[in-house]
Amino acid sequence: MSSELTENLPSGLAAVEEAVARACREARRDRASLTLVAVSKTFAADAIAPVIKAGQRVFGENRVQEAKAKWPELMSAYGGLSLHLIGPLQSNKTREAVALFDAIHSVDRPSLCEALAKEFRTQTRRPQLFVQLNTGEEPQKAGVAPADADGFIADCREKYGLPISGLMCIPPVNEAPAPHFALTAKIAARNGLKNLSMGMSADFAVAIQMGATHIRVGSAIFGHRG
Numbered sequence: 227m228s229s230e231l232t233e234n235l236p237s238g239l240a241a242v243e244e245a246v247a248r249a250c251r252e253a254r255r256d257r258a259s260l261t262l263v264a265v266s267k268t269f270a271a272d273a274i275a276p277v278i279k280a281g282q283r284v285f286g287e288n289r290v291q292e293a294k295a296k297w298p299e300l301m302s303a304y305g306g307l308s309l310h311l312i313g314p315l316q317s318n319k320t321r322e323a324v325a326l327f328d329a330i331h332s333v334d335r336p337s338l339c340e341a342l343a344k345e346f347r348t349q350t351r352r353p354q355l356f357v358q359l360n361t362g363e364e365p366q367k368a369g370v371a372p373a374d375a376d377g378f379i380a381d382c383r384e385k386y387g388l389p390i391s392g393l394m395c396i397p398p399v400n401e402a403p404a405p406h407f408a409l410t411a412k413i414a415a416r417n418g419l420k421n422l423s424m425g426m427s428a429d430f431a432v433a434i435q436m437g438a439t440h441i442r443v444g445s446a447i448f449g450h451r452g
Contacts, residue, residue, distance in 0.1 A: 238447045239264070239280050246441070249431040260434060263310050263423075265444030271296045277447060278304045286331075286442050288313030290322050297326065311353075312394075312423075312442050314368050317341040321349075329354035331394040331423050331440075333382065334368050343386040354391045356423050357382065359413065361406040362398035369395070375413045392421025392439065403429040407436035 242262070250257045266274045267288040274285070274296070283306050287293040293309060301307050310329040320341040323330060330353050333339065346352065357379055360369030370378045375393075382388040393414045397406035407424050414422055425433025427446040434441065 238449065239277055239282055242443055242446050245431065245446075246434070249434040252431075253435045255434065259439065261440045263312065263440055263442045264447050265312065265426075265442050266448065267292065267313070267444065269448050271300055273448065274300060275304075278307070282447075284308045284310065286310045286312040286444075287327075290315070290319040290326070293326055294322060310440075310442075320345050324349050324351055324353060327353050329356065329391075331356040331442075332358045332368065333388070333390070334358045334360075334370055336381070339382055339386040339388060342388055346388070352389070354421070355382075355388055356392045356394040356421065357390055359393055359395045359410055361395045361409050362401060364398055367396065372409060372413060376417060379417045379419070390419065392419050392423060394423035394440075396426075397429070403432050404436060407433050407438070411437045 246260065246262060247257055250260060261284055263284050263286040264277055264282050265286040267286070278300065285307065287309065290311065297309055308328045309326060310331060311323055311327045312331045315323055315330060315332050315338060317337050320338070324345040333342065333355050334357065357375070358369040359375060360367050360371055363371050379390055382390045393410050395406055395410040397403040410424055411422055421439045422437055423440040423442065424438045425441040427443050430441040430443055
């Protein structure tokens with residue numbers, strides 16, 4: 227599977243970049259205001275390398291252990307890479323996550339805040355932190371309910387001393403994404419947060435229209451996971 231995927235990867239990245247540039251033009255935004263996070267979860271290093279060689283530098287992973295297994299070698303082989311954790315983070319993996327990732331998009335509960343605050347006191351690294359919202363209030367999904375977001379963000383800052391840089395959301399699959407993106411942007415604005423991690427392969431153009439600063443795109447770049 228990896229070698230077959232490898233042949234198609236740069237063209238997938240090129241198609242996404244073209245669509246991103248078009249969406250930015252339509253939204254009258256500078257392409258430089260947007261970070262494309264290429265979601266490489268479940269893909270091996272030999273499937274990721276061609277995307278790096280094609281110029282992509284920011285990647286997203288769902289699990290700390292999977293990222294630890296493949297990224298240190300890639301980072302030593304290629305310069306200027308940035309790794310984002312976009313999946314849930316267990317409190318007992320916080321030390322490894324802070325050491326490895328440049329951004330964590332899934333801050334969502336007090337116990338994790340406590341663990342992150344401890345690591346920020348003992349490590350020199352300071353990954354960007356995003357609070358994950360559960361805008362659809364889906365019971366199976368992680369994230370802070372919109373009604374609780376202001377209080378949670380305040381606690382992150384005041385109680386735990388965490389420098390929150392933005393919000394992340396994943397809209398329900400069976401609903402239009404725009405209202406969820408708009409709600410996320412509204413909560414971010416009233417809390418003075420500039421970064422919005424929202425939009426994936428199927429809806430990143432809408433997210434760009436709604437002010438996303440980070441879009442998380444996997445299948446459109448790497449193909450569908452087996």
